[in-house]
Amino acid sequence: EIVLTQSPATLSLSPGERATLSCRASQSVSSYLAWYLQKPGQAPRLLIYDTSNRATGIPARFSGSGSATDFTLTISSLEPEDFAVYYCQQRSNWPLTFGGGTKVEIK
Amino acid sequence: EVQLLESGGGLEQPGGSLRLSCAASGFTFSGYAMTWVRQAPGKGLEWVSGISSGGDYTYYADSVKGRCTISRDNSRNTLYLQMNSLRAEDTAIYYCAKDVTTLGYYYMDVWGKGTTVTVSS
Numbered sequence: 001e002i003v004l005t006q007s008p009a010t011l012s013l014s015p016g017e018r019a020t021l022s023c024r025a026s027q028s029v030s031s032y033l034a035w036y037l038q039k040p041g042q043a044p045r046l047l048i049y050d051t052s053n054r055a056t057g058i059p060a061r062f063s064g065s066g067s068a069t070d071f072t073l074t075i076s077s078l079e080p081e082d083f084a085v086y087y088c089q090q091r092s093n094w095p096l097t098f099g100g101g102t103k104v105e106i107k
Numbered sequence: 108e109v110q111l112l113e114s115g116g117g118l119e120q121p122g123g124s125l126r127l128s129c130a131a132s133g134f135t136f137s138g139y140a141m142t143w144v145r146q147a148p149g150k151g152l153e154w155v156s157g158i159s160s161g162g163d164y165t166y167y168a169d170s171v172k173g174r175c176t177i178s179r180d181n182s183r184n185t186l187y188l189q190m191n192s193l194r195a196e197d198t199a200i201y202y203c204a205k206d207v208t209t210l211g212y213y214y215m216d217v218w219g220k221g222t223t224v225t226v227s228s
Contacts, residue, residue, distance in 0.1 A: 001169065034214045036152070043202055043218035044144075044152060055207065055216055087152050091213045095168045096142075096154040 002026055004088050004099035012107040019075040021102045023088035028068040032092040035064055035073045038101075039084045047086075048073065078104070109133040109217050111203050116222030123193050127222055129186040129203030134217075137161070137181035140206040142215055143188050145199035145224075155201070156188060157213055170196075193226045200224075 003026040013019055023033065031051040036044040046055040048064035051071060061076040075082055083106050088099040115127040129141070143155040156177040157166045165177050176189040186203050200223050204215030 036215075038152070043204075043220060044215075045218075046207060046214060046216040049207055049212065049214040085151075089152075089154070089214070094166050096157065096166075096213055098144075098152040098154060101151045 001095055002029060002090055002093050002097050004090060004097055006086075006088060006099035006102045008102060009100075010103045010105060012105050013078055014107045015078050015080055017078050019073075019078055019082070019104055021073040021075075021086055021104075023066075023071040023073070023099050025069045025071075025090060025092075027093075029090040029092035031067055032090055033064075033066070033071050034089045034091070035062075036087045036089065037082075037084045038087065044087065075104075109205070111205065111217060111219035113201060113203050113219045113222035116201060116224045118225045118227065119193050120228050121193060121195060121226055123226075124189070124191045125193065125224060127188040127190065127201055127203075127224070129188075129219060131184045131186065131205070134205065136179075136184040138209045140211045140213055141179060141186045142204045142206070142213060143177065143186075144202045144204060144215070144218075145197075146202070146221075147196070147199040150199075153199070158186070159211060160206075160209070190224070193224075195226050197224060198226050 035048040038044040052064045142157045174192045200221040202221045205217040207214045207216035
């Protein structure tokens with residue numbers, strides 16, 4: 001199975017700052033990677049799919065990039081509601097897999 | 108409004124069985140692949156199983172293969188997960204989720220609130 005490794009595990013930033021999250025795959029997933037956000041006690045929410053496509057209703061401050069094994073989620077200017085845990089997910093190979101998550105916390 | 112509502116969770120002994128259900132509304136259920144994802148207490152997300160829109164194709168995580176069966180009834184707009192030979196490590200919140208497109212992308216854009224499964228003696 002494809003292992004997704006997210007880094008850093010925790011990112012401490014202030015509102016208004018830029019956040020850069022990484023997801024590395026153990027083998028190429030082409031462009032078949034998505035990003036989700038999860039707040040405590042809530043279900044995850046899809047942000048980005050196929051590397052760079054924003055899901056419906058997702059603000060433009062969220063952007064995705066990368067290919068093959070290295071992917072990045074960038075939040076251009078953190079809003080208070082963006083502090084949460086972020087997961088990447090690949091759909092290139094079965095079984096589908098998620099990364100272990102990056103927690104973005106308020107500094 | 109697009110909604111997914113899971114049910115069927117509960118406390119079950121090791122070795123027991125549970126059948127989870129997910130009632131869908133607000134969209135054409137038969138047009139979308141569906142997925143189960145679980146989250147153990149304090150842990151990350153784990154993909155469990157997926158099923159194509161027509162139910163012809165099913166997929167499983169290694170951790171549940173042979174013990175779980177995903178199915179759907181498109182006439183009832185309902186997704187199921189039959190879980191057998193339950194283990195303590197199956198303890199988690201189980202979410203059902205809808206595919207983002209009708210093309211079988213298996214990215215999940217609508218999620219239910221989840222149903223809690225606890226396996227303990």
